[in-house]
Amino acid sequence: MKNLLVTGGAGFIGSNFVHYLMEHTDVSVTVLDKMTYAGNHASLEGLPSERFELVVGDIADAAVVGPLTERADAVVHYAAESHNDNSLHDPRPFLDTNIIGTYTLLEAARRYGRRFHHISTDEVYGDLELDDPERFTEETPYNPSSPYSSTKAASDLLVRAWVRSFGVQATISNCSNNYGPYQHVEKFIPRQITNVIDGVRPKLYGEGLNVRDWIHANDHSSAVWTILNKGEIGQTYLIGADGERNNKDVVELILTEMGQAADAYDHVIDRAGHDLRYAIDSTKLRTELGWTPEFHHFEQGLRDTIAWYRDNETWWRPQKAVTESKYIELGQ
Template sequence: MASRHLLVTGGAGFIGSNFVHHVLSHTDDTVTVLDALTYAGNRASLEGLPEGRMRLVVGDIADAATVDPLVAQADAVVHYAAESHNDNSLADPSPFLHTNLIGTYTLLEAARRHGTRFHHVSTDEVYGDLQLDDPQRFTETTAYNPSSPYSATKAGSDLLVRAWVRSFGVQATLSNCSNNYGPRQHVEKFIPRQITNLIDGIRPRLYGAGTNVRDWIHADDHSSAVLAILERGQIGETYLIGADGEKNNKEVVELLLQIMGRDAGDYDHVADRPGHDLRYAIDSTRLREELGWKPAYGDFEQGLAATVDWYRANEAWWRPQKEATEAKYAATGQ
């Protein structure tokens, strides 16, 4: 395939930066990253990339004057940028409406004006949750039932993309992915918070009984799936991305403790958060059968151990975030 120029929104964040690294390692494409560099974006996440193939533009995806010329210059837009932390959405929903809804609208209008291919990255949280004993998993036809301001605004952004495809012919695809883990994830998130606490000798903290189930996928596998959809996906269609990695939070914490040489019961319980979804589970059959995709990290423990190694080796990346993050959690008793 001929090399392309991609505009990657949110490309200095966790999942977006992993995608940028993946693209530059596996294709001849060049990339422009558009990122507001809020607390979740980090210039350091883009260090070490090939010179001349990536540039960073600092800006707001809801600013049409910034967005329009970048979309005009791109062969495709891959839209990762989002406010994404559930706890933050419960404390103040307004940034989630601005970025996830107005930002997506602004990008879609630019893609519409310039006829630019568009891929929208979303989450399985738009579907709400499943009962712990439910044999079903989320599919492309599962009804939306968001539980938080975060998941509600992501659901709204998905619906905007679908409407712009149908009403205006925008050449877009969508993907909904399960919970990601891996390098360069902000320490406010569940797995890196536990890892960095353990590095600092702090006992992990577990919401409630820890029975909430998430379907974990390594960020590298998410990246390879998005690239497959961008290259071979059917316009207007949605693909679910998952790696059959269902684990409850208690199992994840206990596995991390074992990997890091601690007793499996060496953690504390804290009060559960409001509206905490019970279980997510992705059926990625369509992605695998139609596009021939499969995850490289089929073994969750292997991927988790590699993630622990990354955080141990890259303290300079996460240390500046740690104190403020823990202070914010302490203020809420978590």
């Protein structure tokens, strides 16, 4: 695979994957991105023009998707509407992008016989009780709880159907919560970091006991590249780095790492239907494909992330005021 089409490559996780490819491989990359509020030209600045191209377009537009797929060796599908709060406010864009967009890409991959890798989320499995000793595996039944996670579950099932019914050469990965460079300041960790930088007290949903399984975006990127090269067609692989932390602990760790009192935050009204706990068992990925994360400890990755936001204020500053005004309207 020398030429990849990466959908959503101007977004958070997709742009980290593009940077990973530029640094660790010799492949050429075409990014297809609609450039909604979540896409950012600045996330792709400085990439070598001889190996990188950005195409602004919609993954649901077959006339755009077809030619790009034809000239690629493989499609890596990151593009998605992914913000839970937004999906509760207006679900329709999530159906258009996550379901119709994935269908359009699968049809192009089918037509041109291209390798396809689909990026999904652990949220398709619903949530676990806080005291449940189990973790999600590839065999866990789907039980999505929001318009976002239900449309991602639907897109996963489309991929499985196109593999079985049409022989599309596809794999799926479901990953735990990502953090790291280039993440929009509406998201939990960068919002807290940038609030502290601005001298604003962080905000915590409810009591903050909801647990997420965190993974640095660089580790997600290396896992996807591993699956793309070594994964068995038709298989699903869960990506996680054993980073379970509840939201309260994460906020307090951010404050402590940034030289603030650990309790210098405010509680806000909890999100409707807020999932309790996610936890990933990535044994299959590690044992069958030999993948291991670089950031073995969440604290290590969080320090790296705090440093990036401190050093790259020009990247996140233009987003900050608009994002906070929206949260103020929501009372959060």
